[in-house]
Amino acid sequence: MSIKTVGVIGAGTMGAGIALVCARKGHQVMLLDANQAVLDKALVYLESILTKDVEKNKISEQEMTETLELVHLVSEIEQLADCDIVIEAVPERLDLKKSIFSQLSVICREDALLLTNTSSISITEIAGGLSHPERILGFHFFNPAPVMPLVEVIRGKKSSEENVEVAYRFAQELGKVPVLVTDTPGFIVNRIARPYYNEALRVLGDHVAGVEQIDRIMKLAGGFKMGPFELQDMIGIDINFATTKSIYTDFFHEGRFKPSRIQQQMVQSGSLGRKTGEGFYDYNK
């Protein structure tokens, strides 16, 4: 299948970033959002990134114009009918995603590939009960999508191997590094990174070491770029906690994934990290 037109649903940071990744490779992109203000903001975001590229002499002014011309802002899902691939990047709510894929199942051609950028919802569950679930796959970009090289290509219970291959090659064509994952809670990265936060919280809770000590040790002894507490503050402690809880629930409460009371209290108290000015560290100083 030759891919010409890509639909991107949701024009937030992830959606806009994915649209840029696709447009940079010459695809026609239909960027969909029901909210016009979000679409306007996405356009400003795309222009700002491309302007920086021009300033750094990475691309010419003409290439910038050409790339922007490839991105079409749309507000009705029916406008995605001719897309070869649709990538959904709306907020992480199962009902929302299910509703979108059930509409896409009707609107899109039977051979169109339907991808979800979810980081925490089961692909199998999103595809469950829909016609042609074999064409629904996970396609998980990392934030910021234009920069981070990884894409997790996730096969749901009913995804076809043929479509997995198409999605894998598509990720490569976009200049990304794809990895293949079978649908399991957290896929690869969010699952295996869990202990970095969770065990650090346990070590803290048991008073083996303090916040600054643990961060210092993981950076100097372990070679990690950021300590587990600095990272939680950057990601948002609420986001981190929600991911842990969802993986814990989806693994039917296996002990390894049990969330931390310390993290819960941070969320309850409104100390969510950098975005609130306070988390494990104080950013108001």
Added chain:
Amino acid sequence: MTTTNKAVLLVGTSPLYAELNHLMVERGYQVLSLAEAMAEPELIELAVEVNSVDMQAKKRQVRELDDLLPPNVPIITTSLAITATEVASWTQYPERVCGFGTLVPLIERELIEIAPALQTELDTIQATEDFFQSLGKETETVNDEVGLVFPRILTLIINEAVFTLMEKTATATDIDIAMKKGTNYPYGPLEWADRIGLDEIFAISRGLQRDLAEERYRTAPLLRKLVLAGRVGVRSGQGFYTYEDKVGVEA
């Protein structure tokens, strides 16, 4: 602190042995084996014991050191798979025992963790800090628990990667690529395990499971089987990956 010709007794079978030996000689220490120390035990100013897999062997060697050396000589012991407090409890002079933890290759470790036992006296802690700092390492003193901080957290990351591999959620290569490209880990967890030695990681995992007794610390069965099969990583030519030239571990 001058280290010139200071005599240190080094014993144990951990991969740390070769690297510590190398580092100490480079920094002007006179490194003695147990047999050499037995001839002139009064020369020894410090003893370092590095066994992390076989707890019986560890106990035997720590007791040998304790019997051989005058009571004021510090015994620095790896507390990766067992607490320093438990190791100290084997000795007649527990106040001279202090734990530490790190993983090979030492060239990549800017910092070494020190974990005093409950019984350790202040002079011993000071001697332990001075010793590692004299090897050019920063130190951080933490409370005594199996695996300390870095080895414990890394062990759990590796264990989760092994579960992921065992369940065939992804291949070893894809798991390692994902963790490096998706979240900037310095190494993929499985290639990291191969470099450290699966036996060392297994020992830490087992120690956590034994001492803390929670499902959380359940060792991935595949990790146990690889160790039993002798596939401990780069050192043995095979682990999660195969290595044609058994290079990379000798210091």
